[in-house]
Amino acid sequence: MGESDLDQALVERVQNGDRGAFDLLVRKYQHKLVSVISRYINDWSECQDVAQEAFVRAYRAIGSFRGDAQFYTWIYRIAINTAKNHLVSQGRRPPTDDVVVEDAVQFDGASRLHDSATPERELMRQEIERTVFATVEALPEELKVAITLREVDGLSYEEIAETMNCPIGTVRSRIFRAREAIDEQLRPLLSEK
Amino acid sequence: MTVRSRRFGLFEGRIGVRLDWTPFSLRSVQWVGLLLFVFVHAPTALAQQKNPRQLLDAMSKAVVALDYAGSFVYEHNGQLDALRLFHSAGSGGRERLVSMSGLRSEIVRAGDSMTCLQSGLPTQLLQVRRGTSLLPLLPGSGRAFPADYYAVSEAGSDRVAGYPARILEVSARDAFRYGYRLWLDEESHLPLRSAQLDGEQRTLAQYMFVSLEIGGKPKESDLTIGGETGLAAHVAETPLEDPLRWEVKDLPPGFVFSGAQRPTNGPSTAEHHLYTDGVASVSLYVEPRDRSASAIADRAMARGAMHVYSRDVDVWRITAMGEVPAATVERIAQSTASRSDPVQH
Amino acid sequence: MNEHIHEQISALMDGQLERDETRFLLKRLPADHALAARWSRYHVARQALRRQDITATGVSFAEGVMARLDADQPALHAPGVSRWMRWSAGGAIAASVAVAALVVTRPVGDVSPAAGGASTRTMVQQGAPIPVATVAASTSYPAGFLPPLLAPNAPVDASPVSFGTDSLEPLTVDPRMQSYLIRHYQAAGAAGQSGLVPYVLIGSQQRDAAVKPAEATSRNR
Numbered sequence: 001m002g003e004s005d006l007d008q009a010l011v012e013r014v015q016n017g018d019r020g021a022f023d024l025l026v027r028k029y030q031h032k033l034v035s036v037i038s039r040y041i042n043d044w045s046e047c048q049d050v051a052q053e054a055f056v057r058a059y060r061a062i063g064s065f066r067g068d069a070q071f072y073t074w075i076y077r078i079a080i081n082t083a084k085n086h087l088v089s090q091g092r093r094p095p096t097d098d099v100v101v102e103d104a105v106q107f108d109g110a111s112r113l114h115d116s117a118t119p120e121r122e123l124m125r126q127e128i129e130r131t132v133f134a135t136v137e138a139l140p141e142e143l144k145v146a147i148t149l150r151e152v153d154g155l156s157y158e159e160i161a162e163t164m165n166c167p168i169g170t171v172r173s174r175i176f177r178a179r180e181a182i183d184e185q186l187r188p189l190l191s192e193k
Numbered sequence: 194m195t196v197r198s199r200r201f202g203l204f205e206g207r208i209g210v211r212l213d214w215t216p217f218s219l220r221s222v223q224w225v226g227l228l229l230f231v232f233v234h235a236p237t238a239l240a241q242q243k244n245p246r247q248l249l250d251a252m253s254k255a256v257v258a259l260d261y262a263g264s265f266v267y268e269h270n271g272q273l274d275a276l277r278l279f280h281s282a283g284s285g286g287r288e289r290l291v292s293m294s295g296l297r298s299e300i301v302r303a304g305d306s307m308t309c310l311q312s313g314l315p316t317q318l319l320q321v322r323r324g325t326s327l328l329p330l331l332p333g334s335g336r337a338f339p340a341d342y343y344a345v346s347e348a349g350s351d352r353v354a355g356y357p358a359r360i361l362e363v364s365a366r367d368a369f370r371y372g373y374r375l376w377l378d379e380e381s382h383l384p385l386r387s388a389q390l391d392g393e394q395r396t397l398a399q400y401m402f403v404s405l406e407i408g409g410k411p412k413e414s415d416l417t418i419g420g421e422t423g424l425a426a427h428v429a430e431t432p433l434e435d436p437l438r439w440e441v442k443d444l445p446p447g448f449v450f451s452g453a454q455r456p457t458n459g460p461s462t463a464e465h466h467l468y469t470d471g472v473a474s475v476s477l478y479v480e481p482r483d484r485s486a487s488a489i490a491d492r493a494m495a496r497g498a499m500h501v502y503s504r505d506v507d508v509w510r511i512t513a514m515g516e517v518p519a520a521t522v523e524r525i526a527q528s529t530a531s532r533s534d535p536v537q538h
Numbered sequence: 539m540n541e542h543i544h545e546q547i548s549a550l551m552d553g554q555l556e557r558d559e560t561r562f563l564l565k566r567l568p569a570d571h572a573l574a575a576r577w578s579r580y581h582v583a584r585q586a587l588r589r590q591d592i593t594a595t596g597v598s599f600a601e602g603v604m605a606r607l608d609a610d611q612p613a614l615h616a617p618g619v620s621r622w623m624r625w626s627a628g629g630a631i632a633a634s635v636a637v638a639a640l641v642v643t644r645p646v647g648d649v650s651p652a653a654g655g656a657s658t659r660t661m662v663q664q665g666a667p668i669p670v671a672t673v674a675a676s677t678s679y680p681a682g683f684l685p686p687l688l689a690p691n692a693p694v695d696a697s698p699v700s701f702g703t704d705s706l707e708p709l710t711v712d713p714r715m716q717s718y719l720i721r722h723y724q725a726a727g728a729a730g731q732s733g734l735v736p737y738v739l740i741g742s743q744q745r746d747a748a749v750k751p752a753e754a755t756s757r758n759r
Contacts, residue, residue, distance in 0.1 A: 006553040013564065019607065020568030026600040027578035028551075034599070035591040048599060055603045063461055124594050132586040150552065151587040157554045176548040182583045183576065190579055190594050321724060454725065467725045474726035478718055496709035499719075514722055519706060 002156070007071040014062050022062070026055050029072060033079050038121060040083040054082040128189055135182045146171055147178035245345040245361055246338070251382040252375065253333065256326050258282050259381060262415065263354065263405030264293065267329060269398040270497040276400075278327060279411040287416045290327040300327055301418045310418055329400055330387040332363060332373045337471040342366050342447040351376055353385035354402040363472075368392050369445040369521045370473045371498060381407050389498055391518070397498040439464055439479045439511075443528035445521050448475065468525065475515035475525055482510035491526075493519055502526040547577050551584070571597070 013021035034051045041047040058075045065074055136144055142164070149155045149163060157175075161168045243251060262279045275293040280286070285304030292298045298311040307321045332338075338345055348362040358376040365372045376386035388399035437453055444450075447470040454465045463480035482488070488505035495501070501514040502522040506529075513526040546563050549555040555563065567573050575597045585592045709715065 002553045003551070004553075006550065009560075010564070018564075019604070021564060022607075023568040023574065023600055023604055024564070024577060026603050027574055027597075028581045030578070030595045030599050030603075031582050031592040032585060032590060034595045035593040038593060048595065048602075051595075052599065052603045052606055056606050059603075059607055061455075121593060125592060128582065128592065128594060129586045129589070132583050136587070147587070151584050157552065172549050172554065173545065175552070176545040179548050179580050179583060180544065183579050186579055186583060190582060190596065452725070454721070465721055465725070467722075469726070474722070476718065476722035476725060478721075493706050494709040495706035499709065500706070501709055501715070501718075512718060514718060515726070 004070060011062060011065055011071055014059070015065075022059055025071070029075060030055075032072070033075065035125075036076060036079050037083045040080075040087060044121070046086075050083055050086045051079065053086070054079040057082060124189075128186065131185050131189060132182055135185045136178070139178055139181060143174050143178040143181070146174035147182075150175050245347050248347075248359065248361055248377055248382060249333075249338070249345065249363075249375075252377050252384055253331075255378075255382045256280075256328065256331065256384065257286060257324050259383060259407060260410045261381075261383060261405060261407045262409065262411050263402045265400050265402040265405075267398075267400040268396075269329070279415040280327075281411050281416055286324065288327050289411075289416050289418070299418060301416070302327055303416075308418055328384065328387075330373065330389050330398060331384060332375075332387075332472050338363060339447055339471050342370060342470055343372070343472065348374070350379075353378075354405045356380075356385055356405070358385050364390075365392065367446065368518055369447065369524075370470055370517055371397065376401075378405075378407070383407060389516075391498075437464060437466070438462065438531060439466070439477075439529055440532050441466075441468065441477065441525050441529050443524060444468060445524050447471075448521075448525075473515060473517045473521075475513055475517055475522060477525055477529060478512045478514075479509055479529065481508055484508065493523060495519065543573065544576060547573065547580060551577070551580055574600070 007025070010021045010025050014025070030051065033054060034048060037051045037054065038044075038047045041050055054075070058078050061078070065071070136147060139147070145164060146160060149160045150157075155163065157168050157171045160171045160175075164171065260280060260282050262277075264275065264277045267274045267276055274295065277291045277293055278288065279290075280288040287303045288301070290300045296311070298309075300310070301308045302321065302325065305321055305325075307325075342365065344362075344364045344366060346362050346364075348360040351358045351360055353376045356378045359379055361373075361375045361377060363373040363375065372390045372392075374388045374390060375384050377383065378385055383405070385405065386399065386401040389397045391397055441450075448468045449470070451467045451469045451474075453467070455461075455463060460481055464478070466477040466479075468475045468477065482505055489503065489510075491502070491504040493500070493502050498516040499514065500517060500519045500522045501512065502519070502525070503510065503512040504526055505511070511526050511529050513522040513529070515522060543563070543566075546555055546559055547567070550560060550563055567577055578597065578600070582592060582594070
């Protein structure tokens with residue numbers, strides 16, 4: 001089971017009435033989705049509000065989500081529509097050209113569109129990124145390699161085990177320890193403002 | 194506005210000029226164009242012989258890829274309108290259509306966002322497909338016309354808005370769809386005139402440019418909405434897919450299923466299917482009917498080329514609509530039935 | 539013990555957790571605030587490492603979503619608004635607007651429906667149409683509601699007329715039909731090239747009817 005299979009499994013649980021599974025999907029994607037919506041809506045609390053609305057819409061529509069699309073792609077489109085609708089309902093005009101945004105969902109991994117981010121949010125993002133990369137840089141070599149192969153290169157545990165010449169259980173543990181180390185540094189940044 | 198574009202239209206290779214000289218005003222472009230004409234001596238074989246289907250392809254491309262501005266008359270549903278169109282190519286395209294007669298109305302499209310402004314009504318924003326043209330009655334590219342159902346042929350030449358035009362005849366081979374007659378500019382292949390025809394060659398609707406400038410980038414002010422854009426409302430549905438509950442058992446020949454959508458906030462059992470023969474499209478809507486009202490008998494409705502057929506089956510209302518003959522929507526609505534067991538497809 | 543669960547979370551997000559453990563964890567995670575928050579932060583780290591766009595959103599965000607779902611549920615079953623209205627409106631709408639059935643208006647001077655091949659089909663006599671000539675600039679629509687595309691701008695003769703060559707019942711554009719039409723043209727745009735234009739343009743058809751002086755003198759460029 002890979003990452004996207006996990007999303008699919010979560011969606012199926014939601015479709016069968018498990019709201020906790022939806023909670024996990026929200027927590028997984030909220031940071032990205034709020035960021036998407038912030039391209040349209042600058043005001044922070046308004047942006048969060050619209051993002052929540054997008055999730056609510058997704059929940060209502062989840063019965064018709066099928067596994068042949070990525071969950072993120074699907075919810076991404078809902079988010080954009082929600083943001084545009086919101087702007088229009090406020091009598092404001094949404095940005096007229098979505099070329100880059102459309103591309104962003106295609107090439108999700110490389111999406112870096114900060115054109116409309118406010119300085120504080122951009123600083124925050126940079127702070128998170130700097131913290132994460134600095135922590136990884138300071139990790140013991142085997143943790144650093146494991147987490148990089150996993151998150152940056154997207155290898156499976158099996159492939160990492162092969163590359164690093166160690167058992168899968170070790171890979172799992174190394175990745176976990178790397179995540180814990182990062183998390184320790186991240187926690188203060190992400191605590192409720 | 195005086196139209197000197199016909200002279201400009203003689204200039205070969207103007208498409209390249211358009212791309213290179215976009216910052217200039219139309220007038221400068223003409224000057225530069227004439228100068229280039231003098232110095233470059235572009236070959237005059239630009240309009241090589243294309244077969245009718247290639248011409249349709251070229252038309253589709255020209256509509257999207259060229260800059261142009263012009264005025265046309267549009268006859269539809271027994272009325273005549275005068276409209277002005279500005280089109281700017283590039284990055285999804287931008288265009289603006291303004292009514293010159295009757296009540297004020299205008300449409301601005303930028304990429305996939307379309308803003309419609311009508312006097313006395315809230316502005317509306319709609320999402321459309323990229324490459325959608327604001328020109329009416331454009332039937333699509335040559336590849337779209339399945340040869341079994343449409344015949345495409347040349348039907349002589351004419352002159353429209355001062356441009357020599359080649360006439361293309363796209364005729365339907367049966368009674369389930371409409372045909373078109375198109376007048377294409379010989380050089381740019383822009384559709385100078387188009388008419389939608391029924392089986393007896395009667396014109397259902399048509400437009401014709403009375404003036405057209407090709408190759409000059411419209412001014413920014415010509416591409417932005419000219420009125421107040423205060424109140425606004427919007428439709429945007431997320432297309433969703435699902436195992437379908439309904440199917441059309443007896444589609445008219447040539448029509449195939451091309452997709453289904455479901456409204457994000459609508460009844461979870463509602464379905465919107467689209468069927469197309471590559472040119473004409475029919476929408477099929479099935480949804481639970483309002484149970485407080487009694488079931489309606491079958492009804493067939495028409496407005497110009499648009500036909501609608503609606504019927505109630507049990508607790509469902511089935512509606513088929515499209516710019517196709519009445520028989521097509523009727524057959525689709527009549528043969529819509531629930532799949533005994535929903536099948537993934 | 540906690541460490542063990544944290545490692546399971548880590549494996550879960552990589553899709554590398556055993557089936558039984560997954561089932562257990564998926565039950566436990568949402569119920570435990572600290573664990574759910576960790577799950578969320580692990581994903582922030584992932585998204586940062588992948589250089590994706592992220593925003594720091596706190597735990598209250600997801601709680602807010604779940605609270606809305608709780609608050610929202612009953613609204614879906616609110617009586618009085620028929621289901622198709624929700625479809626056409628895309629959200630909550632004022633029920634009063636639902637009454638606004640529109641009719642296509644007759645341009646002065648065009649009185650005779652064109653003759654054509656008579657259809658043998660049984661026509662249904664439509665009920666008395668409700669003209670909405672009162673729709674004016676001051677009308678406000680609830681958020682998300684699509685105003686009628688075809689609304690007359692001024693009081694006009696509201697008797698329907700057929701422009702078509704068939705002697706069919708003229709198309710009455712009520713909100714439901716309007717919703718259908720718009721969706722049809724949006725969807726059909728993918729097949730042909732012309733989008734919504736034909737129906738947007740219909741709005742200009744009342745030019746022959748009584749036009750308010752202010753509008754009559756206004757000029758488009």
